[in-house]
Amino acid sequence: MAASIFTPLLDTTKAIGSLHTSSSSSSYLPFLQSNRIKITPKSRTAVKIKVSNPRSSIPTASFSDPFVIEVAETLEDAISTASASPPPLPLQKLRDASSQSLLSTPWPSRKDEPFRFTDTSLIRNAQIVPVSSSPPQSLTDSEGTQVPNLVLIDGYIINSLSQLPELPDGAFIGSLSMIKSDDLMKKVSEFMSSFDGDLFWSINGVGAPDLVVVYVPEGCRIESPLHLRYYSIEGAEIGENRMPLSNPRVVVIVEKGGEVDLIEEYVGGDGCKCYWANSVLQVVIGEGAKLKHSYIQNQSLNAAHVKWTSVTQESASSYELVEISIGGKLSRHNLHIQQVGPDTSTDLSTFHLSSAEQTQDLHSSLVLDHPRGTSKQLHKCIVAHSLGQAVFDGNVKVNRFAQQTDAGQLTRSLLLEPRATVNIKPNLQIIADNVKCSHGAAISDLEDDQMFYFRARGVDPKTARRALIFSFAAEVIDRLPQKSLQKKVESNIKNLLEPTLGSL
Incomplete structure (x- = not known):
């Protein structure tokens, strides 16, 4: 040892x-x-x-x-x-x-x-073991993609399955060990100590086998979205007390005036396996830079999925997040965003689905420290199982010098079973005195007047209820950057909701 x-x-x-x-x-x-x-x-x-x-x-x-x-x-x-x-x-x-x-x-x-x-x-009572250091190279990419992509299996980069075309001069995506520029290596090193998270953040720091680095130099715009696909392959069978642990970690640096779209997609190799995916994404967005971030989580329904996303935004920068989380027996997303300059824009849209005995948890924190910052947050979730639950803890902190801030937060939850559970805590902390801030929350089943609208037009109750449930999620799904990705997510949601919809 x-x-x-x-x-x-x-x-x-x-x-x-x-x-x-x-x-x-x-x-x-x-x-x-x-x-x-x-x-x-x-x-x-x-x-x-x-x-x-x-x-x-x-x-x-x-x-x-x-x-x-x-x-x-x-x-x-x-x-x-x-x-x-x-x-x-x-x-x-x-x-x-x-x-x-x-x-x-x-x-x-x-x-x-x-x-x-x-x-x-679920994690605490299991025997945690690191995943194998040699992921199976025989995995075939049956899904295919038309965008640049990097494949990770159990936290390890698999170059044979990745399709990385030529990027603009100075741009980089790949393993930390592949970096040849001393200047870029120095920037990554300085960035590593910029934020401290919780226990899961530190466990990832100890166990990360490598760092995936995405670097967009000053003034550079990457046309096609960069697609990071995370496969969880190694897992234990149901009933075993063993839980393999993977720790993928990604660092994204977008310098002044740069633009890039990033898609993160988490997939379980076997829908019945037990494992723990413990992921971290660190982002810094330079002055006037833009990052559009899509995060899709479709892990095994017996897995634990814990993710940290830490974002630092400099002046006049823009960050947009679209999140779809439908997998995992335990799924938790810790989202921390810090606006460190004026005229900064943040837009967050998330949809969670608990279709089985699942916990879908989003803990978000947005800190505004400078004038004229804007933020919009929309959180929607559906709990379709009597033992399913969703958790939302959203904190927006508008500090003393963040004058003329415009911040809005809205969470809506749809409960389709009598014993389904949602725990929400929208939270605004406002110290500045010249701001426009709002928040709201709603939890309910489908309303009678919504059903009446369809019934009055000759639509039967079963069809009406299906249409209302899918349209509830569509508001977030439609914000994904590609039609093919939208259709794929819609299909996965329909498959998960089929037991519930079939009993209507």
């Missing part, structure tokens, strides 16, 4: 766990004295510790979660075994910073406000 900063701490926390369950602690005194450990119990699962161990120098940790430490150490061992050569500097910086963060990060529980309505026990 490779040397790891987690090993002594993991050994210590396991010993402490045994100490809590023992009727007498006297037998542990030699161990504690030899390792010079100071213990201040806070609870059975959270303790303050300070370790001085000859094998490793470990900083003080206020909390040490044995499960988190064990996952981190397993990922470190898998990465070190798979890599014969040292990683590029930006990737090494990311791993070091993430390792330090995990030393003091507990696993989230329902007692934590961000996870109040989101049960992560």
Whole structure:
């Protein structure tokens, strides 16, 4: 096993766990004295510790979660075994910073406000194992695409399946290890420390096998959308306690005046497999630059899918997001957007579907710090199963100097089963005094007056209800950049809703 900063701490926390369950602690005194450990119990699962161990120098940790430490150490061992050569500097910086963060990060529980309505026990109760370092090269791309694309299997780039045409001079898309420009490598390295997320962000930082870099130089406009397709192939069978973990990570840098469309599509290789896809996308959009981002999540209905999207927008820049999330037993999207310049525009449109015993969760945070910023957010979801639920926690913060801001937020939820659940929390925090801000929320089944409109025109109730359900989602789906992509998403939604629609 490779040397790891987690090993002594993991050994210590396991010993402490045994100490809590023992009727007498006297037998542990030699161990504690030899390792010079100071213990201040806070609870059975959270303790303050300070370790001085000859094998490793470990900083003080206020909390040490044995499960988190064990996952981190397993990922470190898998990465070190798979890599014969040292990683590029930006990737090494990311791993070091993430390792330090995990030393003091507990696993989230329902007692934590961000996870109040989101049960992560699907992951917590499983045996987490890193995916194989050698993805199957025999995978054939049966879907095909007419746009430039990069294929990742379980977080690893597969060049044989990717179709990357020539890009404009200076533009780049590919692995971090393929970068030849010292200037670009320096920019990526500086960008890696620009934001710190939560536990899942740090786990990705430790376990990311590589970085996918998308770079658009100043004044460059890439005509065709860039399509990133993520396949989750390795998975456990239903009933197993094993959950393979993948950690794809993408960095997007769009410099001043640049423009690009980015499509992210997540697909489960087998609709019944159990796995955990833990993905991160970091974006910086330069002055006057534009990024249109489409995010489609259609993972296995037995999988866990956790995604972080962090966006930094400079002055007069534009960011548009269209999100369709219909897969995963547990799906959570953490979306953080920071406007760091005036005259900045943000437009967010999301649609979530819980067609089975699923949790669809969107936690978004938008921070406006400068004048004349605009933001629009539309969140729509359908819960079509009695044990399905959707969660929306949307925070828009308009700070003191963000005068003349125009911010709107609207969430609408459609419940098709009596026991279906939606938990929503639209939230505006306004400190500036010269703003135009609004938010609204609605949760209901289809209304009688909507049905009456169709019935009055001779449409039977079953057809009317189908039309209303699909038109509810169409408002977001129609914003996807390509007709072929829209039809594909519509077909997937119809297949998932067929059991519900068939019983109407």
